[in-house]
């Protein structure tokens with residue numbers, strides 16, 4: 001047969017996968033556009049951002065990618081997640097991030113970890129529900145945001161006097177392919193095992209966006225919490 005036939009269901013799900021990707025990309029770009037100028041921040045504000053980022057990412061990224069792998073039903077989507085996990089473990093990304101935060105004198109304190117506790121817990125409970133499409137979209141948001149956040153994170157660390165940039169160098173590059181892979185995995189999963197129509201595809205994305213927002217905008221002064 002010379003013509004590739006696409007079923008109406010497939011073209012419908014591709015359409016919605018494309019429009020979801022556009023929405024998530026805009027959510028990432030909006031958050032990046034809202035980042036305050038690092039030079040206008042105090043040293044303690046910069047330290048806090050690096051510390052909260054580390055408190056979230058170091059111990060949760062591999063866990064959350066694994067939760068997403070456990071949720072996925074489409075066989076063709078699994079290798080994309082496995083490859084991502086393989087790289088994380090083989091290259092010891094948590095060790096890389098720990099070196100980055102220690103070198104910037106921003107290893108998280110108990111207060112830093114507790115400042116993002118509520119949003120972090122919501123994200124853990126959400127991923128525990130093992131909802132494949134929602135989890136894949138949240139992880140696509142995560143990878144896309146991390147990649148675009150890297151130059152900013154590197155600038156924060158440099159202003160704190162650090163020259164240890166392996167973590168930000170690696171993630172500014174490899175996460176471009178990871179983000180595309182996760183959107184592809186989400187698109188495959190939406191065809192094989194679509195999300196129930198009454199469910200919000202952006203549920204996990206929104207929870208994660210709120211957590212990333214808290215990393216940047218948390219302040220001890222409750223009156224100024226955004």
Ligand SMILES: [Fe+2]
Pocket residue numbers: 088093171
């Ligand atoms: Fe990583």
